[in-house]
Amino acid sequence: MTLISELTILQPADKEEVDLLHTSTDEPAIGKKRLYIESYGCQMNFADSEIVASVMRNAGFATTSSAEDADLIFLNTCAIRDNAEQKVRNRLKHLTGLKRQKPELLVGMLGCMAERLKTKLLEEEKVVDLVAGPDAYRDIPKLVEEAESGQKAVNVFLSREETYADIAPIRLNSNGVTAFVSIMRGCDNMCSFCVVPFTRGRERSRDPHSIVRECQDLLDQGYREVTLLGQNVDSYKWAENDAAPEAAPVTFANLLELVALIHPDLRVRFSTSHPKDITDDVLHTMARYDNICNYIHLPAQSGNSRVLKLMNRTYDRPWYEQKIHSIRRILGEDCGISTDMISGFCTETEEEHQDSLSLMDFVQYDYAYMFAYSERPGTLAAKKYADDIPEDVKKRRLNEIIAKQLSHSAARNQRHIGQVQRVLIEGPSKRSDAELCGRNDQNKMVVFPRGDWQKGQYVDVLVTECTSATLRGEVV
Ligand code: SAH
Ligand code: SF4
Ligand code: F3S
Numbered sequence: 001m002t003l004i005s006e007l008t009i010l011q012p013a014d015k016e017e018v019d020l021l022h023t024s025t026d027e028p029a030i031g032k033k034r035l036y037i038e039s040y041g042c043q044m045n046f047a048d049s050e051i052v053a054s055v056m057r058n059a060g061f062a063t064t065s066s067a068e069d070a071d072l073i074f075l076n077t078c079a080i081r082d083n084a085e086q087k088v089r090n091r092l093k094h095l096t097g098l099k100r101q102k103p104e105l106l107v108g109m110l111g112c113m114a115e116r117l118k119t120k121l122l123e124e125e126k127v128v129d130l131v132a133g134p135d136a137y138r139d140i141p142k143l144v145e146e147a148e149s150g151q152k153a154v155n156v157f158l159s160r161e162e163t164y165a166d167i168a169p170i171r172l173n174s175n176g177v178t179a180f181v182s183i184m185r186g187c188d189n190m191c192s193f194c195v196v197p198f199t200r201g202r203e204r205s206r207d208p209h210s211i212v213r214e215c216q217d218l219l220d221q222g223y224r225e226v227t228l229l230g231q232n233v234d235s236y237k238w239a240e241n242d243a244a245p246e247a248a249p250v251t252f253a254n255l256l257e258l259v260a261l262i263h264p265d266l267r268v269r270f271s272t273s274h275p276k277d278i279t280d281d282v283l284h285t286m287a288r289y290d291n292i293c294n295y296i297h298l299p300a301q302s303g304n305s306r307v308l309k310l311m312n313r314t315y316d317r318p319w320y321e322q323k324i325h326s327i328r329r330i331l332g333e334d335c336g337i338s339t340d341m342i343s344g345f346c347t348e349t350e351e352e353h354q355d356s357l358s359l360m361d362f363v364q365y366d367y368a369y370m371f372a373y374s375e376r377p378g379t380l381a382a383k384k385y386a387d388d389i390p391e392d393v394k395k396r397r398l399n400e401i402i403a404k405q406l407s408h409s410a411a412r413n414q415r416h417i418g419q420v421q422r423v424l425i426e427g428p429s430k431r432s433d434a435e436l437c438g439r440n441d442q443n444k445m446v447v448f449p450r451g452d453w454q455k456g457q458y459v460d461v462l463v464t465e466c467t468s469a470t471l472r473g474e475v476v
Contacts, residue, residue, distance in 0.1 A: 041078025303359025
């Protein structure tokens with residue numbers, strides 16, 4: 001789960017660092033209470049904030065982009081690494097100051113850190129008035145009422161069914177061109193380092209009809225790209241129970257096709273694929289449709305089979321390499337591939353770390369999200385293995401991984417020089433209003449002179465130069 005902005009490409013070490021602030025847009029607020037939402041962590045959380053904004057609009061709240069103006073502040077939190085939680089704790093310190101000036105202000109904690117810490121959060125952080133876990137968002141208006149009456153309010157029940165399928169998200173901070181669409185929730189894998197199964201509960205898939213409808217609505221509103229989101233999209237599965245009990249279930253490959261068929265001008269991306277589950281069927285579906293982007297995020301985590309076993313990833317290095325061969329065979333050398341890598345997992349030796357580097361050499365990733373291992377309370381790894389790699393060693397290994405990735409990204413980007421790339425324009429570039437930017441098929445940011453082009457249009461750009469993060473060129 002990654003990629004929010006141009007900046008996130010190759011911002012190493014810690015993606016929360018860059019994905020952090022996503023405040024809400026301003027809605028007309030006459031006579032309404034104002035809600036400010038800040039999201040941390042992965043795209044799933046950003047998508048969830050849009051569900052929360054929708055629930056809250058129905059309860060009479062309008063979103064605002066200013067925390068200072070808000071009657072209610074929600075932090076939609078992440079628990080994936082310790083530093084993700086520390087960031088939220090620091091933010092709460094600031095909100096304590098704000099609340100001192102404005103005692104009627106309510107502060108709510110949502111998301112994965114809320115789910116992990118539950119009522120403990122209320123004990124530890126006095127500024128917090130309400131706590132809602134990822135499956136409790138329909139209940140938030142009631143929790144707010146309780147909090148308004150002066151009680152602390154909590155709902156952290158995890159559900160086996162909730163997918164928020166019927167809730168139309170309010171697009172926050174949107175460029176009006178690209179949007180995230182959740183297709184499933186939770187995770188049934190038990191990667192030993194990972195807190196997500198504990199914070200998001202059991203895996204469940206969302207009704208494909210509601211997914212297609214949401215994507216169609218986005219197209220009708222002018223959006224031109226959807227990213228289908230799940231912790232492990234390849235295990236998407238929808239069984240049509242009542243209407244056609246004998247029908248085969250809808251798989252991820254089927255769903256991808258359904259969404260691709262909506263319109264050739266609607267691009268489709270997805271994240272995250274799991275190496276143990278990605279099928280040739282998905283790869284062939286990608287190959288069949290021009291509007292399914294040629295890009296796969298396939299987190300390896302480590303290049304060493306023993307470490308992968310300890311991580312409980314359920315594949316080994318030869319299996320992963322086989323998946324890369326399948327991608328190259330079916331989708332060609334140009335298909336973008338990215339990964340997540342963890343340095344310094346429990347008992348990782350220097351040689352095993354070298355295996356991660358050599359896997360990177362083997363694959364030649366286009367991007368990578370790279371992290372030092374951070375032990376999470378309650379996970380299998382925390383229970384079974386000592387977090388025995390010293391911080392400085394984790395950091396040094398991480399830096400080696402980052403340096404390697406920088407050179408691979410630069411080399412992979414170089415390949416595009418001289419090529420004409422189809423780009424979906426997302427808006428002005430970060431640096432200058434005289435330039436526009438958008439992504440190519442492989443998810444690389446391409447910057448070019450503005451001309452008379454508008455966001456939402458597709459243009460063909462001749463790439464003339466690049467860095468490890470961006471391509472530059474001119475429309476031809
Ligand atoms: N579902 C996705 C990943 C979700 S979490 C998948 O299976 O790939 C995003 C990334 O955070 C993970 O891929 C992993 O690289 C990293 N991560 C998760 N737990 C971590 C931990 N305890 N310490 C460091 N990095 C971690
Ligand atoms: Fe975490 Fe593994 Fe599930 Fe990804 S697949 S969310 S890393 S448990
Ligand atoms: Fe996402 Fe962080 Fe939760 S990465 S699923 S918000 S723990």
